[in-house]
Amino acid sequence: MLKENNEQYFRWISDLKQKIQQSQIKAAIQVNSALIEMYWDLGKEISERSFENTYGSGFFKQLSQDLRNEFPEIKGFSSSNLRFFEIFYQFYSQEVTNLQQVVREFKIDDKPNLQQVVGEFKSEENQNRQQLVGEFPQKLFLIPWGHHIQIFTKCKNVTEALFYINKTVENGWSRAVLLNMISGNLYQSQGKAITNFSKTLPDYDSELVKQTLKDPYIFDFLNISENFKERELENALIDNIQKFLIELGNGFAFVGKQVEMKVGNQSFFLDLLFYHIKLKRYVVIELKSGEFEPEHAGKLNFYVTSVDKQLRDENDNATVGLIICKTKDDIIAEYSLTDLHKPLGISSYELRKILPDNFKSSLPSIEEIENELNKNINTK
Numbered sequence: 001m002l003k004e005n006n007e008q009y010f011r012w013i014s015d016l017k018q019k020i021q022q023s024q025i026k027a028a029i030q031v032n033s034a035l036i037e038m039y040w041d042l043g044k045e046i047s048e049r050s051f052e053n054t055y056g057s058g059f060f061k062q063l064s065q066d067l068r069n070e071f072p073e074i075k076g077f078s079s080s081n082l083r084f085f086e087i088f089y090q091f092y093s094q095e096v097t098n099l100q101q102v103v104r105e106f107k108i109d110d111k112p113n114l115q116q117v118v119g120e121f122k123s124e125e126n127q128n129r130q131q132l133v134g135e136f137p138q139k140l141f142l143i144p145w146g147h148h149i150q151i152f153t154k155c156k157n158v159t160e161a162l163f164y165i166n167k168t169v170e171n172g173w174s175r176a177v178l179l180n181m182i183s184g185n186l187y188q189s190q191g192k193a194i195t196n197f198s199k200t201l202p203d204y205d206s207e208l209v210k211q212t213l214k215d216p217y218i219f220d221f222l223n224i225s226e227n228f229k230e231r232e233l234e235n236a237l238i239d240n241i242q243k244f245l246i247e248l249g250n251g252f253a254f255v256g257k258q259v260e261m262k263v264g265n266q267s268f269f270l271d272l273l274f275y276h277i278k279l280k281r282y283v284v285i286e287l288k289s290g291e292f293e294p295e296h297a298g299k300l301n302f303y304v305t306s307v308d309k310q311l312r313d314e315n316d317n318a319t320v321g322l323i324i325c326k327t328k329d330d331i332i333a334e335y336s337l338t339d340l341h342k343p344l345g346i347s348s349y350e351l352r353k354i355l356p357d358n359f360k361s362s363l364p365s366i367e368e369i370e371n372e373l374n375k376n377i378n379t380k
Contacts, residue, residue: 033141036148039076043089046082076145084149091152091161139165146175150182160187171250180246184218193322194330195345196337201318209279209320215347217247217324222351230289234258234271237287251278261306270303281317282307288325292346296323297336304342318342324349 051059060079067077139162147168155161164187168178193213197206221243222236237244238257245252255273262268272285284303288296304321312319321344333346 032144035076036141036145039085039145040089042082043085043087044093046086047089047093084153088148088152092158139169143168144175147173147178150175150179154182155187163187177246184220184247186214189214189216193345193347194328194333194337195343196340197343197345200341200343205317209281209343210345212249212251212276212279213322213345213347214249217347217349219244219247219349219351221247224351228289230271230287233287233289237272248274251276252283253277255282261303261310263306268303268306270307273307276320279317280315282311282319284319284321286321286323288323290326292323292325292328292333292336292348294332294336296325297333297340297344297346300344301340301342304344308342320345322347 046063051063060082064077064079064082067074067082071077143165151161151164155164164178164182167173167181167186171177173181191207191211191213192215193210194215195210195213197210201209219237221240222233224232224236228236234257241254245254253275255275257272259270259273260267261270270284271287274283274285275281276283284300284307286296286300286303300321300323304319307319319342321342323344323346325346325348328346328348337344337346
């Protein structure tokens with residue numbers, strides 16, 4: 001008889017649970033892959049046969065009814081979803097000429113086929129796009145249909161769509177996070193911060209680190225009044241730390257705010273300190289509620305030096321500094337970083353939901369809302 005304190009048994013149970021969970025994940029991926037492939041094939045059939053032109057606007061309604069009657073156990077055959085199948089196929093097939101054959105023949109665990117697939121794709125842009133296209137067949141099957149709808153209905157072209165497919169797979173984005181990233185235009189902003197990384201970091205590291213920064217950062221999850229001060233912005237971001245971390249990107253871990261660094265006989269305080277787990281380096285962030293000034297860069301350079309000397313150990317890579325300001329002149333920003341020896345970046349931020357100073361005071365309090373509700377209840 002097993003005893004409750006049998007450690008070997010409980011370790012075995014723990015390992016067994018992990019294996020079962022991994023099997024469930026693999027099964028879910030396989031089911032999703034088959035589903036997306038079926039949606040692609042249906043979209044291809046609908047597009048190529050052009051039945052809508054023949055039978056008119058009632059075609060999708062009739063097709064939906066027929067498929068539901070034949071396959072009542074399968075969900076997803078609504079008329080609106082059938083239209084999406086066609087759009088899904090047309091969106092990608094217009095630019096990737098052999099995609100229909102790829103999706104029909106490619107299997108996730110069929111590695112030899114992938115090399116053949118990569119060679120068949122036609123690319124008109126840079127090496128980054130070619131890399132995205134090369135990974136596309138496999139990544140296409142790994143994200144849910146709801147994510148796909150948001151991507152191909154909101155992205156301007158296949159290259160942008162591939163970017164968000166990649167990011168969704170890499171970061172495990174929910175649909176809500178994906179929508180936030182698309183609305184924040186991550187595709188255009190990633191890697192756009194002004195930096196001196198090409199002069200202060202090794203070649204193999206420079207571009208990788210730059211891609212972790214963006215410009216602008218979208219802080220539309222903050223509700224703060226106009227004419228706020230830097231400390232108010234800092235506190236608001238920390239109060240929304242989960243959303244702030246999502247906006248910063250995958251890999252950032254929060255270390256602290258107003259982190260004290262003692263240099264000589266003085267104490268200096270870093271606005272925000274993070275550690276990037278993937279890049280294995282500290283990231284110092286300074287927030288500016290106004291326009292960027294050249295002296296901001298010199299001060300951040302000093303802060304980064306202090307972190308390198310006091311916190312960084314032999315396993316950490318060089319610390320990076322980032323100024324996030326309300327506005328900046330790009331030329332002034334570039335000049336300010338030219339002769340500084342520490343890796344620094346300068347970005348801006350946008351607040352899309354700023355409340356006017358007199359707006360919050362005009363909102364009813366919780367007590368006022370409750371009193372009004374009680375009045376309505378009592379009058380009924």
